[in-house]
Amino acid sequence: MWFITVKLFIIFLLVGCFSVEAVQGSYTIERFADASNQLSIDAVIDRKGHFSSIDTKTKFNKGETVWVKISNGAEDKQLVAITSPIEGHVKMYRVVAGSVVDYMIASPNIGYTSIEQSILPHQLLRDGGRQAEVYIQVHAKYNGMLSLSVMSENEYREVLSQRLFILGASSGVHYFIAFFVLLMALGQSRKGLGSLAAYFVCISVQSGVYNGANSLLFPNDLVGYFATFHSQIFLLSLIFAILFLYHFMVEKRADGQHTKLVSASIWFIAALAVLIAPLNAQNSLVFHVLASLICCVLYAIVLKSQYAEHKDEVLVLILTWLPIFTLKASIFVNQFGIYIPVDESLLSHLLITLHVVMLACYLYWHDKNKKRRLMFYATHDKDTGAPNRYMLQQSLEALDKGTKPHTLLLFRPLVLQTIRLNMGWNYANAHLKKLLAKVGAQLDTYGNVVIAEDLKSHSSIYRLDDSLFAVVLIGKFELSQVEQFVCILSASFEEGIDFGGDLLVDQLEIGVASNPIHASSADSLIQCAMQAMAAKPVGTNKWQLFDFGNSIVSQRRIKIASALKVAIERGQLSLYLQPQLHLKSGRVYGAEALLRWHHPEMGVIPPSEFIPIAESSGIIYELTEWVIESGLKQQSELVKLLPSHTLSLNISGRDVGRKELTVQLIELINHYELTPSQIVLEVTESATVENETMLFDSLTDYRSVGIKVAIDDFGTGYSSLAYLSQLGFDKLKVDKRFVMDLESSKTNQTICKATCDMAHSLGSIVVAEGVESEGSYRQLQSFDCDIGQGYFISRPLPFEDYKVWLQRMTDVEDVIHYLTS
Structure with missing residues (x-):
């Protein structure tokens, strides 16, 4: 599924991003740099001799005003369109006979007057029946590239339709996924899903500021509001990205140190969002880079700590963030004059769409794995992975239905509690897991032990509670067979556990009961084996076989215990x-x-x-x-x-x-x-x-x-x-x-x-x-x-x-x- 998703979006991206090219014809494009940043349009028109010829792309530097003039000598080329997003002040003037007859502001800092101008800003090269020139003024916050395309109205309509389809479809995907995740968050009361939905909305709005997709969904006033505060929205998206990481990989897995890092990162980025308002024009990119680095470092620290235990999830999560990393890397290298020959607005939008879709796929994969783990731990012990009492019950019931004679062997390691007290619970679990694997391998060698879901000759040690374990022996009851299994268990557990150079020798309590000799049902068989284990072994025996006499004594003890309280009350x-x-x-x-x-x-x-x-x-x-x-x-x-x-x-x-x-x-x-x-x-x-x-x-x-x-x-x-x-x-x-x-x-x-x-x-x-x-x-x-x-x-x-x-x-x-x- 991952490979199919990635391939489809790569094809979609290539088709969309490389489709808008300027058609060569009888037009000229010239450039003039205004170092003073003070010249008006009239002054620029008078300085025709200062312009130099360029192609359809021209670079501009941070804080420098660049003027671009487009002249057309052909009847069929009726307009010029800006195909690259620019953060800063951009104005397009239509000039006839040295006089300005029309102009428009094509900057993302305010709302647009029409959907066409928001998606693909353009200016006509004709005014009625007269030839016109178009002057474009660019004063950008950062280094970048101005991409132009001179085309006919029909060509413009085709390119606009293509853009509308791509932006509309991808924006629909963004908000549909965000809405669906939000419903899941509300229905399941999961803060992590709420953070992810908010993150989807923020990056969708942020992307829509540059490619005009917001005008397809929101009123002009709201579009202008988004454009004015797009830097704060970007920083807010980073905060939600960190909250998403916290709820999915830190809250119930990592230690308190990571929680403190998450909290510090959120507060720092929130402070940047407050500071960026008065410094928006000059330093927003610096703040964006600083906040992005903090987010990346935090992700790296958390994912590295989780890699050993959750390798697959870490790798999948890294893959989901690659599109955003690629996008931010392309913006960063632009500042050094390295430009990729693609439609940047579509590239950013498609990469973000790919990112959203991959995060949605990750969410599906994560929840599916979580459900699979829950199903596994419903039938297996969490510490050792051994089948639990439910699986033992299923195994015994399956044997009952097949009328197969079988023997249940329960055992309890006596030193387990000592290990937990002196070495800790985790050490005890690790030692127990290793020991059970060793015992299981030895039982496999000896054979004839069965697990509930696999009736082949495979051993399984069931864990009924913290210190009680079980093994099922298939076949008619034979004392020699039981004795051999007891010897295997005893030999493994009595080898001892190293504790500071001393050897803690373990001992076992072992109880044995057989079906159909002692019991005919799964519950009764477990009960008989537990009663046998509770009885003291006779002589030098290491194990105790169920005895009906002991059962009678046990039942009498239960009867006395229940009657004693009544005896006190009734005199x-x-x-x-x-x-x-x-x-x-x-x-x-x-x-x-x-x-x-x-x-x-x-x-x-x-x-x-x-x-x-x-x-x-x-x-x-x-x-x-x-x-x-x-x-x-x-x-x-x-x-x-x-x-x-x-x-x-x-x-x-x-x-x-x-x-x-x-x-x-x-x-x-x-x-x-x-x-x-x-x-x-x-x-x-x-x-x-x-x-x-x-x-x-x-x-x-x-x-x-x-x-x-x-x-x-x-x-x-x-x-x-x-x-x-x-x-x-x-x-x-x-x-x-x-x-x-x-x-x-x-x-x-x-x-x-x-x-x-x-x-x-x-x-x-x-x-x-x-x-x-x-x-x-x-x-x-x-x-x-x-x-x-x-x-x-x-x-x-x-x-x-x-x-x-x-x-x-x-x-x-x-x-x-x-x-x-």
């Missing part, structure tokens, strides 16, 4: 209280509140199952708030039975640093008028290690209120003595695995005694959980353990049963005897 949860005793005195110390959930359909669900689900699903915060509110409400009733009663509440590690928790505790303690020191918050040892900084700040907040904090399940984590000393916990709860077989295990006896001694030296109270026998009870007494709880003392009790137990225990004197009886 299905309850707190059971497990009593705690002072081991030495046997007096009741308090109780630990334990959360219980009895679901109407699933039955009793243990905390060990629903607490991790609550943490992963984000419901843990609501759950903790419910536990604290219910627990403190019960404590307000228990202190009426036992004023020294202490209540211990378990909180999740995720709640440790929540400021809202502290606020809630303060509000409830004040509401129920409780003593803060009789409230103990128990946090697991692993949670304290994971949130050291956060926990230290939280402990300070709790201590300022008066609330106690205990480490739960002590001995199962990795905390050090220095760490415990720094944080200063009020209580240490020895995990029940060290207490339950205390009588028979020398190791556990040593651990418990050492823990008691250490805690007391740190100023903490020791609580032993899992006291199951009288022997364990007495053994802990001998270790000076402070508090005990367990089935030997009491099972966890519902609130009402606990109140009965508490009332009974306040009257007991020999606790051991009571518990063993």
Whole structure:
């Protein structure tokens, strides 16, 4: 399409520009240069001897007045026409017998009186039946060439008709394209198209000033206005050209530095447009050249920066600007006396028309490519170019329709997030793209992998999200085949990534599911593979095959997560209280509140199952708030039975640093008028290690209120003595695995005694959980353990049963005897 457009316009240009030639005949053309620029027409007529003979073309210099006289001796040559555009003052006089009988101003600075004179200025060589001479006065702003043609009226009509056709057709093309682009800009709300439409209008008006095409479309007053401000219109066209570049190639692609260059260029050219008004006659060409150079330099900088990534678009855009560059170059070389033997007005208009048409073609090509890219990125990942989840779905559905057995292999590189954090997103994408290409080549070598739109033996790695990828294996499911593919993937990803001389070794999570063994539809197959990937591989396996048992567990987790929120709202949860005793005195110390959930359909669900689900699903915060509110409400009733009663509440590690928790505790303690020191918050040892900084700040907040904090399940984590000393916990709860077989295990006896001694030296109270026998009870007494709880003392009790137990225990004197009886 580009070649056809260029060829047609070149032929059109050659035919039009070289068709107007002066016909040699019995006429004379003479030239006289007025160095003083002050001679009148009468004075020039009197100086006939100062004229020198010339042909139909004569040069003129900037600021110099040139007089040209045309005399005709033939009857058939009745007029002389100016065929070249001149910016300056041009007057044509008709002289008979030494007297001026008619004159006209043929200058582009004002509107013309008729369309004929605007398109092809002329003056008659006869006045009635008498012979006449024509004098032409030229006082131009720049160096140039005056081209004349002496012809008959019929010849003039033919040339005028040709010009009218060319200018009318090309002007129609200009404004039609501008109008169409403007409609697109308004319909699509695209500023770039609006800038391009405005640019088309400006250069069309600018061109029409010199070749008279404006008189075909606009009234005389408007034509004169355009002629007066044509320099400003030219500079305005450059501003719109820069805005077009900005919206198409800078706004969403280049960095901020280019945006600043665009802004500076626009403001500079706008300033030139303001300054050019008072200096129009003398310096407009200088301003035009300066503004054009700025525009060209800006285009060069931007296009060079975009060349590597958008090579085709840059080359096409350069091609569209070649006609304008050629036109401006021809005007520039004219100033050095180098002239091209063509009709300059038609040449400029046809080059501008070619430029407009090529820009319109570029716009079509750009939008088509944009649509093609959008369609591509609708089915492919933008960063790597890999087919996306939609393409995977299409591929699997195509295989389903063809009843072809296939296996889906999902994998997730674990080190990808580390690369992004340490090396940046772009580096990670570049590395990933290179790695996927390498893996794809290896899979091609091994074969038997398929892409949705091409059922040949070609590998494709699908990208489902930022870190999840998929490969489809065609054929019946075989463990050996899967193992070989896993080996290929693992070998490629586990080679490592260089990071400052260190090697980051990657690992993969891989899940496998097969159709029709595990699923019969595309959605189900993807779901099964993801469930398999989420499960832990067994033994030394690097991958996990889908297991229906894991699926049942996963479905139960989902059901529990959805039911847990309803359980909080509908009161299905309850707190059971497990009593705690002072081991030495046997007096009741308090109780630990334990959360219980009895679901109407699933039955009793243990905390060990629903607490991790609550943490992963984000419901843990609501759950903790419910536990604290219910627990403190019960404590307000228990202190009426036992004023020294202490209540211990378990909180999740995720709640440790929540400021809202502290606020809630303060509000409830004040509401129920409780003593803060009789409230103990128990946090697991692993949670304290994971949130050291956060926990230290939280402990300070709790201590300022008066609330106690205990480490739960002590001995199962990795905390050090220095760490415990720094944080200063009020209580240490020895995990029940060290207490339950205390009588028979020398190791556990040593651990418990050492823990008691250490805690007391740190100023903490020791609580032993899992006291199951009288022997364990007495053994802990001998270790000076402070508090005990367990089935030997009491099972966890519902609130009402606990109140009965508490009332009974306040009257007991020999606790051991009571518990063993």
